[in-house]
Amino acid sequence: xxxxxxxxxxxxxxxxxxxxxxxxxxxxxxxxxxxxxxxxxxxxxxxxxxxxxxxxxxxxxxxxxxxxxxxxxxxxxxxxxxxxxxxxxxxxxxxxxxxxxxxxxxxxxxxxxxxxxxxxxxxxxxxxxxxxxxxxxxxxxxxxxxxxxxxxxxxxxxxxxxxxxxxxxxxxxxxxxxxxxxxxxxxxxxxxxxxxxxxxxxxxxxxxxxxxxxxxxxxxxxxxxxxxxxxxxxxxxxxxxxxxxxxxxxxxxxxxxxxxxxxxxxxxxxxxxxxxxxxxxxxxxxxxxxxxxxxxxxxxxxxxxxxxxxxxxxxxxxxxxxxxxxxxxxxxxxxxxxxxxxxxxxxxxxxxxxxxxxxxxxxxxxxxxxxxxxxxxxxxxxxxxxxxxxxxxxxxxxxxxxxxxxxxxxxxxxxxxxxxxxxxxxxxxxxxxxxxxxxxxxxxxxxxxxxxxxxxxxx
Amino acid sequence: xxxxxxxxxxxxxxxxxxxxxxxxxxxxxxxxxxxxxxxxxxxxxxxxxxxxxxxxxxxxxxxxxxxxxxxxxx
Numbered sequence: 099x100x101x102x103x104x105x106x107x108x109x110x111x112x113x114x115x116x117x118x119x120x121x122x123x124x125x126x127x128x129x130x131x132x133x134x135x136x137x138x139x140x141x142x143x144x145x146x147x148x149x150x151x152x153x154x155x156x157x158x159x160x161x162x163x164x165x166x167x168x169x170x171x172x173x174x175x176x177x178x179x180x181x182x183x184x185x186x187x188x189x190x191x192x193x194x195x196x197x198x199x200x201x202x203x204x205x206x207x208x209x210x211x212x213x214x215x216x217x218x219x220x221x222x223x224x225x226x227x228x229x230x231x232x233x234x235x236x237x238x239x240x241x242x243x244x245x246x247x248x249x250x251x252x253x254x255x256x257x258x259x260x261x262x263x264x265x266x267x268x269x270x271x272x273x274x275x276x277x278x279x280x281x282x283x284x285x286x287x288x289x290x291x292x293x294x295x296x297x298x299x300x301x302x303x304x305x306x307x308x309x310x311x312x313x314x315x316x317x318x319x320x321x322x323x324x325x326x327x328x329x330x331x332x333x334x335x336x337x338x339x340x341x342x343x344x345x346x347x348x349x350x351x352x353x354x355x356x357x358x359x360x361x362x363x364x365x366x367x368x369x370x371x372x373x374x375x376x377x378x379x380x381x382x383x384x385x386x387x388x389x390x391x392x393x394x395x396x397x398x399x400x401x402x403x404x405x406x407x408x409x410x411x412x413x414x415x416x417x418x419x420x421x422x423x424x425x426x427x428x429x430x431x432x433x434x435x436x437x438x439x440x441x442x443x444x445x446x447x448x449x450x451x452x453x454x455x456x457x458x459x460x461x462x463x464x465x466x467x468x469x470x471x472x473x474x475x476x477x478x479x480x481x482x483x484x485x486x487x488x489x490x491x492x493x494x495x496x497x498x499x500x501x502x503x504x505x506x507x508x509x510x511x512x513x514x515x516x517x518x519x520x521x522x523x524x525x526x527x528x529x530x531x532x533x534x535x536x537x538x539x540x541x542x543x544x545x546x547x548x549x550x551x552x553x554x555x556x557x
Numbered sequence: 558x559x560x561x562x563x564x565x566x567x568x569x570x571x572x573x574x575x576x577x578x579x580x581x582x583x584x585x586x587x588x589x590x591x592x593x594x595x596x597x598x599x600x601x602x603x604x605x606x607x608x609x610x611x612x613x614x615x616x617x618x619x620x621x622x623x624x625x626x627x628x629x630x631x
Binding site for chain 2: 243244247248251300301304305307308309310311312313315326327329330331333334336337
């Protein structure tokens, strides 16, 4: 049974499909020359060895779902969790942009051109960005411009510039615009001072003007088909690279980044909680973990340090950025930090709502963790406990959840500014609500607090 | 720069970004390419007078196995 993967349906060069749970790519005859050049030029070898391009193995052509068009069937290295640009923290996004430009530059040196600079062609594998689309390379024609220039600016430069120069939350525009942020919108939102930055002035502001100027005109072929020398194209790529490198976000001190310096834990109870979580994880022995509300990933590491692929979601880009810094510093391979608002998780977007999966569709996992999270769902967001249970049960089979009672200072703080309309928010109410979807396997008090840690299994 | 903005300013219609992007790319690349050419030219002149000095080793900023290690820590 083969099913096409809906994320790659536009490309005439080939497409992804799934066969017995494994992802393959059919390469069409139309892409034959470029594929052969990629493989024979040494470019593939260099990129795949440095793990910047996803490695693949050629398979039996009989697997091809559309044999009449097929040239090759390849099996790329399998990825774990697929993440999308609108879920990356600033530095993940920046690294993805730098990698894309580095690959474009390297391709030119091997006589090829990167024809597709979509941010969706980057995934995070073993803590590092990797380019996943084998079909994005074509033979370089002397004098031709970079066809992916517009796409790079919309997919990478515009969102990075908006996050760095205007507001980190503008990352959310990537969810709205699947082909990248329109440059006229980016230009309108960016502060006027960015016109003094050569890179942003040319690649965004002037670029947007130029798009508008030629939008409603018949442009003669000769006007567009001008020539750019290879040196000039390399200079263009370097200019983009320098512009991206120059973009930085100020140290993000959002609400959660300093959480562990300012909370209910002493060092010893922190260690005790860690031991408790680790013990529950070992009981479950999961293959995949989602940590919801992971903050900087302190407790997610109880799982990822056991070499269990773990996605650490948090709503706070500052916390995710800190987590990513730790991943890079420690070259951690099993931790993927992502930005996610659990009260409004990533939806399915794109053509027929099938191009990019919702958060839910990318599950379920074996184990879900929700530590010090329930009060934010139940009290700050008015989600009934039963609804929280239903949602978490959908995400995974097992659940490690910490119940934070009303006498906890964090909950007191949430309740201090509002009417307490949560009579059922107590251990009994919690057990009752969650028992509808789960069996309770274990429960232990969290030392040094009034909280309780539960290990639950879906019914 | 301002002059360029004026040259390119126009009323907003529906977008066909392809041609506009290609044209501005050629303009920017030409400017940047000229910059590179001038730098190379001066380097050659300087090189002529400083033959004995060791050539500056230029680091490739886009080494493929490096993804911006230096800048993550803010």
